[in-house]
Amino acid sequence: MEKLYKIVFTDYYFPNISKEVDQLKKLGKVEIIDCNDLIRGEVASEDQLLEHLQKCKAMDADAVLVNHAMITSKFISQLTNCQVILRYGIGVDNIDVKAAQEKGIKVANIPDYCIEEVAENAITLMLATVRKIFLQNKLLRNNQFNYEQIKPIRRFSELTVGLLAFGNIARTVAQRLKSFKVIIITYDPYFHQKNLFDWVEFVALDELYQRSDILSIHAPLTSETYHLINQETVKKMKPGVVFINTSRGGLVDEDALYKGLKSGKIAGAGLDVLDYKDENDYSKSKLMELANVFITPHTSWYSEEAIYDLQLKAGRIVYQELLKQKIE
Secondary structure, three states, X not given: OOOEEEEEEOOOOOOOOHHHHHHHHHHOEEEEEEOOOOOOOOOOOHHHHHHHHHHOOOOOOOEEEEOOOOEOHHHHHOOOOOOEEEEOOOOOOOEOHHHHHHOOOEEEOOOOOOHHHHHHHHHHHHHHHHOOHHHHHHHHHOOOOOHHHOOOOOOHHHOEEEEEOOOHHHHHHHHHHHHHOOEEEEEOOOOOOHHHOOOEEEOOHHHHHXXXXXXXXXXXXXXXXXXXXXXXXXXXXXXXXXXXXXXOHHHEOHHHHHHHHHHOOEEEEEEOOOOXXXXXXXXXXXXXXXXXXXXXXXXXXXXXXXXXXXXXXXXXXXXXXXXXXHHO
């Protein structure tokens, strides 16, 4: 008898999942359990998802594809046949990876679908913050512009850009920045192919803080990196530094960043992420009141091409993982 593959989609923000389903149908007989509209306008809670899967007799699902839903040890413990949990995105901080691994479930992500977009957005924020573009626009619109209010502005090519972590996105940032003739330094204890980037200087963490005119953080969010930017690290930074974060809000202690910006130790910040689960909650942040901060709602990943790649790669990855099991 032909095996029936059960595939669960907990939540997504696309009009449909036809690209993924087309890939998964190559496995043969496939049942799709779509939980996206379970709670209209919201991501279903863990208990709601479990209740729905029990009703659908899908606790023996072969794969789970997830965007924002929380996949905890409780959820994982009730999956009886799952081979892979895939996160739509780069970070997997909403999945209990340890619980999945202990149960023999592979946790997959899509690390390369929006590298160009995030890298270019990080550079956009660097340029806009250094040039104080948003402040200039605000002053001009309010008929309040004068040069004294935007001083000082530095020549970009004279600056040192520090990249905290040197993964795919940071390496793309470094490639793009070559044409600006800035000095590029980085700290990443896990990166060892230094000979491939002879125009980048690899330095100790404290030196990165002390030398960077622009500090752009590109680390993943883990228990090790939570609040990596805090009061102590702000003290180590070069006076007048510009801070950029297009990675994860939890990397930064918001109070420490706020105090640094208010005191002038940090001249400005360009942020695509804050430490809130819902971008609609960003308005609660004290950082919103500061004129030297520009915040976008976690959209640096977005382009139509990135969404296309995200869906296509999601389907392919799950298909390939389940195909391995089929062959074995």
